[in-house]
Amino acid sequence: MAGSALHHDILIIGGGSAGIDVAARLRRAGAPDVGLLDPAETHWYQPLWTLVGGGAARLEESRRPQASVMPRGVAWIKDAAVAVDPDERVVTTAGGIRISYRQLVVCPGIQLDWERVPGMAEALDTPAGSSNYRPDLAPKTWELVRDLRSGTAVFTMPTGPIKCAGAPQKIAYLAADHWRRTGVLADIRIVLVLPTPGMFGIKEFADELERVAARYGIEVRTRSELTAVDPANRRATVTRHATGEAETIDYDLLHVVPPQSAPDWLKTSPLADPADPAGYVEVDRHTLRHVRYPTVFALGDAGSTPNSKTGAAIRKQAPVVVRNLIAAAEGRPLPAVYGGYASCPLTTARDRMLLAEFDYSMRPTPSFPFLDTTRERRDMWYLKRYGLPALYWNLMLKGLA
Known part of the structure; x- marks a missing residue:
């Protein structure tokens, strides 16, 4: 042809x-x-x-x-x-x-630009590194979360637009909730690296996510980014945007999100x-x-x-x-x-979700005005787990939603 x-x-x-x-x-x-x-x-x-x-x-x-x-x-x-x-x-x-x-x-x-961070792509081939942005690795993420009983877990987000900007945080909260339920959360240091000034670009949602991170004892590094990985020695280099200061964190679990374009x-x-x-x-x-x-x-x-x-x-x-x-x-x-409508369903636990909806005005634009979706809700979890997949396969892909 x-x-x-x-x-x-x-x-x-x-x-x-x-x-x-x-x-x-x-x-x-x-x-x-x-x-x-x-x-x-x-x-x-x-x-x-x-x-x-x-x-x-x-x-x-x-x-x-x-x-x-x-x-x-x-x-x-x-x-x-x-x-x-x-x-x-x-x-x-x-x-x-x-x-x-x-x-x-x-x-x-x-496009997922794995190679833009030195060592990131190589880290995925080691026992301690994973990313939910590859379907073949998402099950590995769960294996790492399930098997970690103590140590340091690092979750990162890159600068620039990415698909599903809440995903780097969501997996941190799901992991932390699992460790809480299994009684090992106190033995695990969790570091969440975000390039943004805050947890979210809209205050109502940022405030709730700050409470979630505090509940799990997550160390949040804002205005910071993963700039290098040494997978052989399980070391992540995190750089602060304002000062250029680099911090080295030894990890037992590393979940990365690549820069995208x-x-x-x-x-x-x-x-x-x-x-x-x-x-x-x-x-x-x-x-x-x-x-x-x-x-x-x-x-x-x-x-x-x-x-x-x-x-x-x-x-x-x-x-x-x-x-x-x-x-x-x-x-x-x-x-x-x-x-400019967009929606980010932020899973904050294995039975809770925060539904962030907003548009170009960067103000909340809820689809359910009678529900307070700026707070974690159990009903929103069922929407994420069952409702949205059904909507996708049965309506959206048929041009009906």
């Missing part, structure tokens, strides 16, 4: 939650020619990986065959994008296929925001249309919108993209607006 050519009226790059949701909505709206470019054979519900790492879910629950979630009538091209020419309206794949399009939706997800091919494309070294697609934050290429839209983790990169954000972005895509094709003004 190398060197061959295809054409689709609407081409979607990426078959994750964003791409499948948009494809399903387009088909429901009657779009006759939708192509979706993605090489994956497995579709993952990634929010469950934190619970896998915390011993509260099985990895098998988070995956299904990609073919089973592909909307009927969508042409699935099992290949990966390596280049895009928005002037010629052509995408080139790893297999050498050139796909022309009339309109393009870009949602290839986010747009896929490399996207960074070097004309679609990337030239002012952003992370290379995200430069879109209008309300219409989600590219600021320089009117036939291109983007959503999800690879977009430049200044909201948290979460599945909940995608759920609000997908209908905006579809409505505006159809309007643009018909030469009408774009009718739909994305207000």
